[in-house]
Each structure stands twice: as structure tokens, then as C-alpha cells.
Amino acid sequence: MRVNKHPGTCLECEVEVLMGDGRLIGLPGEWYIVCVTCSPAPPPRGEHDGWHRTPLASLDFETTGVDPLTDRVLSFALLGDRGDDLCGLIDAGVDIPPASAAVHGLTAEMLAGAPAPRDAIAEIATWVQGLIERQVGLVVFNAAYDLTMLRAEIRRWGLVQPDWDRLLVVDPFVVDWGIERGWLGPRGLGDVAAYYDVVLDHAHDAAADARAAREVAYELGRRHPAVATGTLESLMVRQRGWFADRAEDWNAYARTADRGLDDPLGWPLARPAVTSAQTA
Numbered sequence: 001m002r003v004n005k006h007p008g009t010c011l012e013c014e015v016e017v018l019m020g021d022g023r024l025i026g027l028p029g030e031w032y033i034v035c036v037t038c039s040p041a042p043p044p045r046g047e048h049d050g051w052h053r054t055p056l057a058s059l060d061f062e063t064t065g066v067d068p069l070t071d072r073v074l075s076f077a078l079l080g081d082r083g084d085d086l087c088g089l090i091d092a093g094v095d096i097p098p099a100s101a102a103v104h105g106l107t108a109e110m111l112a113g114a115p116a117p118r119d120a121i122a123e124i125a126t127w128v129q130g131l132i133e134r135q136v137g138l139v140v141f142n143a144a145y146d147l148t149m150l151r152a153e154i155r156r157w158g159l160v161q162p163d164w165d166r167l168l169v170v171d172p173f174v175v176d177w178g179i180e181r182g183w184l185g186p187r188g189l190g191d192v193a194a195y196y197d198v199v200l201d202h203a204h205d206a207a208a209d210a211r212a213a214r215e216v217a218y219e220l221g222r223r224h225p226a227v228a229t230g231t232l233e234s235l236m237v238r239q240r241g242w243f244a245d246r247a248e249d250w251n252a253y254a255r256t257a258d259r260g261l262d263d264p265l266g267w268p269l270a271r272p273a274v275t276s277a278q279t280a
């Protein structure tokens, strides 16, 4: 949960909370302050079986920006389910906007001499296809961003798309929303990792983010039997539903606040029909 930027009164125990001393909970447009004592905490780990007891792979990118259709992958971390990790930089040959360099610290000088995008993207696509063929679950925090960008990059370089329809994704961003129904506020990887006591030492380093996202996925499974039970195929169905619910909640607010709308059907990849206009 984010800290409160204004002083207020705890929603639960009504104690006075100074600016920065409490946490924010609630939904877009409907925020409440809670004191640290009353701040929600996750349930303990259970002994149940579930997909969280199977080895999962994990993927994360650092990129030039926030548009998955036009921005570019600059670094990647592909953590294998068998400890076979593949991390690297890409010399994308494009300017790196200062705003994104400020996030991940990657500069054109650091990327000079790294593999060309076509080679690196081909390697990533092959790796993803390998997971699909073995039906290994892939953890991606906010998959709708990273996977949509990967699909756009594969198209950009004229490569063969993985068999996306058969990819099993565990998206801790979506699962966390499904558990909390968004009530704990905006939850980036750093927020969810802190909530589940998962170490995230070098945020916005692709390998560190991918490791933390996978550990968060395991914690979600360990601590929430209702989420962990069932196959990864059934989790895919539930995640699609949660993503749609989240988008519809957001859209209800966004229409009143003149903000951009989300596509309820845009998980784990944005819909091609919505995205196909861009690349000509």
C-alpha cells in the first residue's frame, strides 16, 4: 500500500494519522487512510498443494517507454524453470528517452555492442515457445504490457510468433487484484513485493524484477489456497476474469474522470483488433 500524502483519521480505529505515517487503501476516486496497525496484511502460508509448488519461469523487460506497440525492449531477463537463466542487453539503435533512462539507468553507451534486436528477440521468442511446448507456467508481472510488447517486436522483425494461445501465464499483478479486488490501491511490483515481504533489491533491473515477480507469484499461491488450487489452465480463466473486472472497475471511474479506458479483454496480450492499426 502507498503511504498517505495527507494527514487524516484511521478508517478502522479512528486514531489520528500524520502525513506519511499511515497507508492508503480504497478504490480509484475513493481513498481511505489506515494507521500502520490497522493496515491489511497477507494471510500466513498454508500447506496446500497447487501450481505454486511447480517450477515456474519468469520474464521481465526494461524498455524505452510505456507503449507496448511502439516502445522497444532494451534488456531482458528470462528465468528458466530449471535454473537456466538467460539475461541480456539489446542494442536497439533508438534514442532512450530520459524519462525511461531515469527508471532503469540504461543508456545508449551501455547498450553499444550488445546483440541487435532481431537476434535477441528471436532468442526470446524461441525461449517462450519452449515453455509453451513443455507447458511450463511463465510469471510476468503485468503481462498485458511485456507480452504485448514482445509480440509487437516479433512482428517488427518478421519473426515467427510463439503459439500464444497455449501460453500459461501467471501474472501477479492480476492475481493480486483478484484477491484484493483492488481495495489495497495501486499495486506495482514494488508495492506487492513489500506486502508479501519479498526482497526486491534492484528494482527496474530486469533480472531482479523477474526474480521478485516469481517469488511474489509463489507467495500468492502459498498464502491463498483458493487461488493456488487448480491447474494453470484454470488459473488462466480466472485471471482473464479478474483482468476484465479490474478494467471495468477502472473504466467506471475513468469515464467520470476523463481518463483513458482499459480493454477488459486485453489479457494476457492486448487484442490484435485493438492493436493492429499501429505498425504500418
Ligand SMILES: [Zn+2]
Binding pocket: 010, 011, 012, 013, 014, 015, 034, 035, 036, 037, 038, 039
Ligand atoms: Zn487504525
